[in-house]
Amino acid sequence: MSVDVIEVRKPGQATSLRAVWPAILGLSVVFLVEMLDNSVLNVALPTITRDLHASAADLQWITSGYSLLFGGLMIAFGSIADRYGTRRVMLIGLGLFALASLAVLAVRTPGQLVAVRAVIGVTAAMTAPGTMALCFRLFDQENLLMRATGLISSVGLVGLAVGPTVGGLVIQVLPWQALLLLNVPIAALAIACIRFGVPADDPMHRNRSPLDLPGALLGTATIILALWTATLAVEEGWGHAKPWLAGAGAVLSALGFVIRERSTAHPMFDFALLKRPSVSASLAYQAAIGLGLAVLTFSVSLQLQLVWGWSPAQAALGNLPQIVTMLAVGPFVEKFVEKIGARLAGPVGAAAVIAGLLIYGLLGRQHYAWIAAALVLTAAGMRVVMIIAAVTVMRGLPEDQTSIGAALNDTSQEVASSVGMAVTGTIVAAALVGPLTDVGTRAAATHSFENAITVATLTLTAVCAALVLWAIRRSRKG
CATH class of the missing domain: 1.20.1250.20 (MFS general substrate transporter like domains)
Known part of the structure; x- marks a missing residue:
């Protein structure tokens, strides 16, 4: 970046x-x-x-x-x-x-x-x-x-x-x-x-092109259907028709949106802006962060409660290292970036996220200390990447498109997080023969759950790493 x-x-x-x-x-x-x-x-x-x-x-x-x-x-x-x-x-x-x-x-x-x-x-x-x-x-x-x-x-x-x-x-x-x-x-x-x-608001700095209402409707439908598909996949599984129908609707809406935006004289969002290295690289970083957040959000609390028998209150305390680290790191991001430069700070932060995910995926089932280490590493890396990516994507857009730039920044992470939740939930559901409540009460169910979490974590870590590598290469062209 x-x-x-x-x-x-x-x-x-x-x-x-x-x-x-x-x-x-x-x-x-x-x-x-x-x-x-x-x-x-x-x-x-x-x-x-x-x-x-x-x-x-x-x-x-x-x-x-x-x-x-x-x-x-x-x-x-x-x-x-x-x-x-x-x-x-x-x-x-x-x-x-x-x-x-x-x-x-x-x-x-x-x-x-x-x-x-x-x-x-x-x-x-x-x-x-x-x-x-x-x-x-x-x-x-x-x-x-x-x-x-x-x-x-x-x-x-x-x-x-x-x-x-x-x-x-x-x-x-x-x-x-x-x-x-x-x-x-x-x-x-x-x-x-x-x-x-x-x-x-200064009228001179507004986007003067007409609002593309059909494009706005198609774009909104695409995102809502994509988020709903992920929700249905986790709650009902791919064995039901609803996730497939919602997913098909999301794909059709997305195709309609792309066709509309490329053919209209006044698109809601100019796709040419995504060709700017700073913009596309930052959005890829945010998507990677969304995937990392998804697998930890889904997995850690379930593992602590179902596998290890922690109470909900204890599980909440077990997740605190993530929030505490994000709060503690925030004030130092500026000095960190100033010291090593934004081009290096982004990859370093992303590397911390990937390292934390790997620790959780490979060692998280062994002891809580490994989970705490994973939460701290991922939280520190996410904090750095999120702040730099937000600033960079906004800087890479014209002044009359800063609001939609901020929306893209948030939406890319939210959609990626929903996709990550759906992937994790699907892998867990496929691995378990009985209900989720069997985890912790039957050794076979517990073993299957832990293996599924490992597979899901490593799968999403690989996708996260691929997005980060692409973002690093892309940002070097800026």
């Missing part, structure tokens, strides 16, 4: 984070909400089941409905923001997000809660692309961009780490609806900080 881009500083851009602290606070809060929203509510699912008489299918849609729309609509809203104003779209999105969260007070049935969660997912997708795009509006110095990116993402990681705990404490004293009502004051704080801390 290369960030060797020379730009003239624009009037009003800050020379320190302290100078624009309201804006940094607002953007951090937006990212915090994105990270918190699903994890906090998951703790309340048993309570919701009793209160609304929800079925297992209802619970699935309450969680996945949000995720599918959030992930699927980011690119479309990124394109809209580039045309109508990133700050404007984010402020509108935050206002609607607060209203949608407030609507939980009217929920009386599972279907109503699914609808509320879906609207929250749509409004969250409106705000997500603007987080990085508006951050880049504040600074032009690479060190400040990395520092700001690290700080904003650190706030989100704190939310991810403490979200389930906070949610559990809240529902001990308040109704479960309070978990969504918390979004209202948080959104209000973000609106105030961004309204007064981020410069208004």
